[in-house]
Amino acid sequence: MIQGLYRLLIELTNGRWSSGLLKRFARSPVSRFVIPSFARIYQLNQKEMEKELAEYPTLHDLFVRTLKKDARKIDLNADTVVSPVDAVLEDVGPIKETSEILVKEKTYSIGEMLGDEDILSKYLNGTYMILYLSPSHYHRIHSPVNGTVTKQWQLGSKSYPVNKWGLKYGRRTLSKNYRVITEVKTNYGHVAIVKVGAMFVNSIETTHKGSELVKGGEIAYFSFGSTVVLLFEKDIFQMDKTIHTPHDLKMGERLGILIK
Template identity: 55%
Template sequence: MIQMIYRLFIELTNRKSTSRLLAKFSQSKMSRLFIPSFSRIYHINQLEMEKPINEYQSLHAFFTRKLKSDARTIFQDPLSVISPVDATIEDMGTIALDHSISVKGKKYSVSEMLGGNDKVQKYLNGTYIIFYLSPSNYHRIHSPISGKVLSQRAIGTKSYPVNKYGIKYGKRPLSKNYRIITEMYYNGVSMTMVKVGAMFINSIEILHKNAEVEKGEEMAYFSFGSTVVLLFEGDTFTPALKSLPCPIQVGECIGYLKETRMD
């Protein structure tokens, strides 16, 4: 019953008109009046922000804020993988024989998540990691590795909540929501980053334009709360995380690609 009511509410409220109105308001000068209360409610660390709070001209500008250049330290081991976002790592596991992952007791098809079967086989027995960004988090997305960008595409239309209730009761939001999929390559290893849009505002703005990226380089940003999924092929990734859920920041090491040792 809870699941049915939750889905009905989302279907009734998640419309293009609602999304446009919310997006328009968040980018208006009027919305700046809500910045102080937003910062207070979500405990935003103003000391690490690039600009003083009174210089942001809209709620959207504040939400997509940059940080000071020294606010995050990028772990530099060549074969390390860093967190691409400030978030909570909610789940991690092995991609099953049927190419599915299990998140909060719900199964997701990797094929459906990636929008097709053509690149799924390589991820069999690989590792998946789920990063959930709350409204309190810094919402810019950085490259988890140095390497080549093999492909990038957007799929999906509507977006449903990706918080713990959305994951539990929603209609497979990680594989249904609007999302941008970036496949990357380094040292013989392929990795895919799935950037999943959240309810109402689907905006995922891509910033990088080059075919190669450096670890820690800014790649995109989310408008409002969202989720990132990392997929690693086969046995190419060794995690460095000890327990979940795990709060994490951009630049912190989450594991290593193959041919490296754990220190």
């Protein structure tokens, strides 16, 4: 019953009209009046923001805020993988030969997530990591590795919640939601950065120029809280032993190392 009710509420609140209303409100001058309460409710760290709270003209501008220089420390060791976002590490595990992963007791298909059988073959028996951003998080996305972009593509249309409730009760949220996928070739193998849209707002804006990515460099931003899924080829990634799930992460924090 709970599952059915939850899905009904998702469908009712995730239509084109409701998404459009939220987008228009968040970008309107009127939305600035809710900024103080939003910052208080979500306990935003105003000391690290590049601007004062009163300087953000709309709620959207606050969502996509930038931080002061050196607000995040990037692990720049050549073989490390860093968190591309401020987020909660919700899950990590193996990608099965069938392309399936098990998240919150639900099975998802990496093949459906990627939508490309040729690219999928690289990640079978590899590793996945799921990083969830809440509305309180910094929404800019950065490269977790140094490398060259080999392909970038978009899939999906609507977006359902990707928090723990969405993962538990939603239908194929990670592989059905609107998403922008960037595949990167490193000196150790391939890494896919899957940026997954969240409830209401599908906007994922790409900001990097050219094909070369530098670890810690900005590559995109979300217009609302969402999720990043990292996929690693077989036998190239070793997670840091100090990390567990769930685990709060800051952008630039070490997730593990790449190995040959």
